[in-house]
Amino acid sequence: MIVVSLNNVSKKIGSKTIIDNLSFDVHAGEIFGFLGPNGAGKTTTIRMLVGLMKITSGDIFIDGHSVKSNYEEAIAKVGAIVENPEMYKFMSGYDNLKHYARMTKGVTMERIDEVAELVGLQNRMKEKVKTYSLGMRQRLGIAQALLHRPKVLILDEPTNGLDPAGIREIRDYLKRLARVEDMAVVVSSHLLSEMEMMCDRIGIIQNGRMVDVQLVNDMVNDGNISYLISAKPVDQAFNLLQNAFEGVEVKVTKQLLHVEGASIDVPKLVKRLVENNCDIYEVKQINQSLEEKFLEITSEKGGIA
Numbered sequence: 139m140i141v142v143s144l145n146n147v148s149k150k151i152g153s154k155t156i157i158d159n160l161s162f163d164v165h166a167g168e169i170f171g172f173l174g175p176n177g178a179g180k181t182t183t184i185r186m187l188v189g190l191m192k193i194t195s196g197d198i199f200i201d202g203h204s205v206k207s208n209y210e211e212a213i214a215k216v217g218a219i220v221e222n223p224e225m226y227k228f229m230s231g232y233d234n235l236k237h238y239a240r241m242t243k244g245v246t247m248e249r250i251d252e253v254a255e256l257v258g259l260q261n262r263m264k265e266k267v268k269t270y271s272l273g274m275r276q277r278l279g280i281a282q283a284l285l286h287r288p289k290v291l292i293l294d295e296p297t298n299g300l301d302p303a304g305i306r307e308i309r310d311y312l313k314r315l316a317r318v319e320d321m322a323v324v325v326s327s328h329l330l331s332e333m334e335m336m337c338d339r340i341g342i343i344q345n346g347r348m349v350d351v352q353l354v355n356d357m358v359n360d361g362n363i364s365y366l367i368s369a370k371p372v373d374q375a376f377n378l379l380q381n382a383f384e385g386v387e388v389k390v391t392k393q394l395l396h397v398e399g400a401s402i403d404v405p406k407l408v409k410r411l412v413e414n415n416c417d418i419y420e421v422k423q424i425n426q427s428l429e430e431k432f433l434e435i436t437s438e439k440g441g442i443a
């Protein structure tokens with residue numbers, strides 16, 4: 139089920155096009171990562187998504203409601219942390235949520251307990267926020283954003299400033315929200331490895347344009363598998379493998395054979411080397427990380443901004 143839909147969204151400031159015809163959908167139950175180098179347009183897009191900035195052309199639909207023509211209903215379905223959530227440090231977590239609940243229509247006291255449990259803070263709600271770790275404060279911010287039962291949770295750089303334990307905390311709770319609560323979650327980041335661990339699908343934005351949208355699994359493993367082979371003599375091994383197997387590409391880098399292809403018959407390849415008097419020291423499968431893939435995609439489309 140599509141919860142968020144961007145249709146040819148553009149944003150101009152003065153004569154400068156900051157967002158150029160951006161289209162993508164986010165589904166219920168998935169974590170969608172919005173990834174791009176600094177200045178690519180992530181914050182601008184998120185600000186339009188949550189109604190903090192006007193859309194120049196195109197439209198955004200949230201749970202079927204247009205942000206442009208049906209703002210109130212669209213925005214009622216959005217929970218967001220765009221800037222750092224403002225919490226009262228000398229008040230308890232519970233009192234902070236109660237304070238926000240009073241300002242939000244239709245939020246019951248039971249809902250406060252529910253959201254506290256959703257972010258795993260149920261046992262710490264009576265303590266003052268100043269005793270919370272940064273990760274816990276961020277979770278309290280998420281709890282606040284969930285009070286009015288939104289269909290989508292939007293977080294701009296949610297792990298900024300957190301230590302590795304805090305990052306893991308946020309990641310686990312966001313995954314739980316998507317899987318258990320069937321929420322759509324949109325997170326932006328320029329941290330590639332973080333996105334790789336957190337998201338189901340990633341959209342890469344560059345210079346205000348979406349250059350690629352893919353499932354993380356497909357992105358990391360695009361069908362080609364690579365192996366590094368340490369064999370001696372390396373020149374002889376290269377000659378034996380080059381052109382020997384269809385669809386297999388062989389290179390030599392730093393005295394290692396780099397073999398890549400959609401289906402590589404490793405035993406056959408090793409046998410050919412051994413039978414021809416090459417000694418094999420190591421055969422290692424290498425996975426292309428999202429980082430390498432990201433650099434490959436962004437450099438194919440004209441380099442990083």
Ligand SMILES: Nc1ncnc2c1ncn2[C@@H]1O[C@H](COP(=O)(O)OP(=O)(O)OP(=O)(O)O)[C@@H](O)[C@H]1O
Pocket residue numbers: 151154156174175176177178179180181182183328
């Ligand atoms: N009010 C503005 N006036 C002019 N240009 C702007 C304005 N706001 C943003 N920009 C420009 O739009 C581009 C996109 O900015 P944006 O903040 O959306 O990028 P970002 O992907 O969130 O980057 P970062 O990770 O650095 O926050 C940048 O080149 C920025 O300089």
